Amino acid sequence: MGEARDIEDLIDLMARLPGLGPRSARRAVLALLKKRGPLMAPLAQAMAHVALTARDCLTCGNVGTADTCAICANPARDTGEICVVEDVADLWAMERGGAFKGRYHVLGGTLSALDGVSPDDLRIPALVRRAAGAREVILALNATVEGQTTAHYIAEALEGSGVQVTTLAQGVPVGGELDYLDDGTIGAALRARRQF
Numbered sequence: 001m002g003e004a005r006d007i008e009d010l011i012d013l014m015a016r017l018p019g020l021g022p023r024s025a026r027r028a029v030l031a032l033l034k035k036r037g038p039l040m041a042p043l044a045q046a047m048a049h050v051a052l053t054a055r056d057c058l059t060c061g062n063v064g065t066a067d068t069c070a071i072c073a074n075p076a077r078d079t080g081e082i083c084v085v086e087d088v089a090d091l092w093a094m095e096r097g098g099a100f101k102g103r104y105h106v107l108g109g110t111l112s113a114l115d116g117v118s119p120d121d122l123r124i125p126a127l128v129r130r131a132a133g134a135r136e137v138i139l140a141l142n143a144t145v146e147g148q149t150t151a152h153y154i155a156e157a158l159e160g161s162g163v164q165v166t167t168l169a170q171g172v173p174v175g176g177e178l179d180y181l182d183d184g185t186i187g188a189a190l191r192a193r194r195q196f
Contacts, residue, residue: 007033059130061106061123063088071095071104078102080135084127084154086110086142094140102138105130110146111153124154131163139167143188 007029014025032040056062057069064070071077081102085091091104107122119125131137137158141147155165171189172181181189 060091060104061088061108062091062104076101079133081138082127082130082134082136083138083140085140086147086150090140090142100138102136107141107150110141110144110150112146119153119157122150124157127154128157128161131158131161134163136164136166139165141167143170143184 011022011025011029014020014028015022017025020028032043053065054063055065055067057064057072058067059072060069062069062071066073078101081100082105083091083094083100083102084105084107085094086107086109088106091106094100094104105123105127107124107127109117109122111117111119111122127137137154139151139154141151151167158165169192171185171192172178178186
């Protein structure tokens with residue numbers, strides 16, 4: 001079995017990816033091995049290329065292949081609105097919706113005393129500097145304890161700056177049924193109710 005060590009190493013590496021456990025990684029590697037020419041070789045080549053060229057946007061923290069991402073470089077985007085997200089996956093989710101036409105700021109995580117994550121470990125100081133030229137900062141952070149703690153910290157840091165600080169609405173999703181929602185979501189929906 002010594003000759004299969006490289007394959008086992010690949011499976012172990014794949015299993016470290018989010019959403020893939022050892023069994024899923026094994027299935028993915030077997031699928032790649034079956035399609036070495038049309039799938040595995042181009043995938044390996046693309047991964048090697050991205051490993052060399054990917055970088056964080058110096059302005060917002062998005063991932064791209066230049067010092068300034070395509071969103072920050074786009075002159076049609078509203079520079080007066082900054083949407084704050086925890087990580088790049090959240091930014092990409094917001095972009096999929098296509099509703100936001102401003103700029104983003106990726107924090108790189110959330111505050112967590114238990115994990116030793118402080119404001120200086122995140123991109124909060126850079127956000128405070130960027131907010132000086134903005135009309136509105138939209139806090140699009142996850143509705144977790146850490147997300148809400150981070151949102152409160154940012155709101156306090158921006159207090160007195162003249163920038164409007166808002167947050168995303170929370171509550172019943174479109175198409176959602178009350179019977180399937182948790183108590184926190186129902187409570188948030190009641191607190192955020194509006195005129196019909």
